[in-house]
Amino acid sequence: MLWDTQHIPLVGGGLDYYPRYIANPAKLYQRLHDEVSWQQPKVTVFGRQHVTPRLLSFVGDSGLSYQYSGVSHCSEPWPECVKVVRDQLLLDTGFDFNCALLNYYRDGHDCMGYHSDNEPELGPAPCIASISVGAERDFCMKPNRPPRNTVKLRLESGSLLLMLPPTQQHWQHALPKRKGISQGRINLTFRTLI
Numbered sequence: 001m002l003w004d005t006q007h008i009p010l011v012g013g014g015l016d017y018y019p020r021y022i023a024n025p026a027k028l029y030q031r032l033h034d035e036v037s038w039q040q041p042k043v044t045v046f047g048r049q050h051v052t053p054r055l056l057s058f059v060g061d062s063g064l065s066y067q068y069s070g071v072s073h074c075s076e077p078w079p080e081c082v083k084v085v086r087d088q089l090l091l092d093t094g095f096d097f098n099c100a101l102l103n104y105y106r107d108g109h110d111c112m113g114y115h116s117d118n119e120p121e122l123g124p125a126p127c128i129a130s131i132s133v134g135a136e137r138d139f140c141m142k143p144n145r146p147p148r149n150t151v152k153l154r155l156e157s158g159s160l161l162l163m164l165p166p167t168q169q170h171w172q173h174a175l176p177k178r179k180g181i182s183q184g185r186i187n188l189t190f191r192t193l194i
């Protein structure tokens with residue numbers, strides 16, 4: 001379902017956006033909501049403990065571990081509905097993802113701050129595939145170096161965003177708070193750990 005593709009060139013990277021990648025986003029949202037074992041890990045920032053402002057789960061092939069929020073997590077087995085998407089991404093994009101970080105933003109108060117997905121275990125130039133279902137949210141990108149012109153996209157329910165290499169080397173991304181939004185959004189970011 002790769003029609004309506006939009007390519008967004010970035011200096012030092014680029015994005016491919018497919019607004020209607022998932023055939024039935026409402027159904028996928030409900031399955032993820034009900035079937036994933038959502039966690040809310042604690043993070044220590046400047047010596048103070050907080051809970052992450054969203055729920056998370058790390059899933060993938062057995063025996064993988066991934067560091068997020070400052071803590072190493074072992075992969076949970078693939079939920080069937082996530083595995084189906086992983087297999088389809090391999091057919092459509094050629095990228096063979098072996099894990100995914102799942103994010104559940106319960107409403108517009110939940111968010112993710114600016115970061116790059118540039119952990120060494122992702123290799124020097126990872127491709128990240130990001131699936132969104134549920135509430136539409138703004139996704140912001142800013143380059144590491146001036147001129148710091150930001151790029152803003154609205155990630156629709158059912159969309160696929162590919163962050164192409166070498167975007168993670170030169171850009172950061174964030175999902176800012178949007179206090180008017182009362183619905184949930186679930187995001188799947190597929191990665192390859194090497």
Ligand SMILES: O=C(O)CCC(=O)C(=O)O
Nearest residue numbers: 101103117130175187189
């Ligand atoms: O929720 C999103 O769209 C972004 C998620 C993200 O950046 C991540 O999991 O690293």
Ligand SMILES: [Fe+2]
Nearest residue numbers: 115116117173
């Ligand atoms: Fe990210």
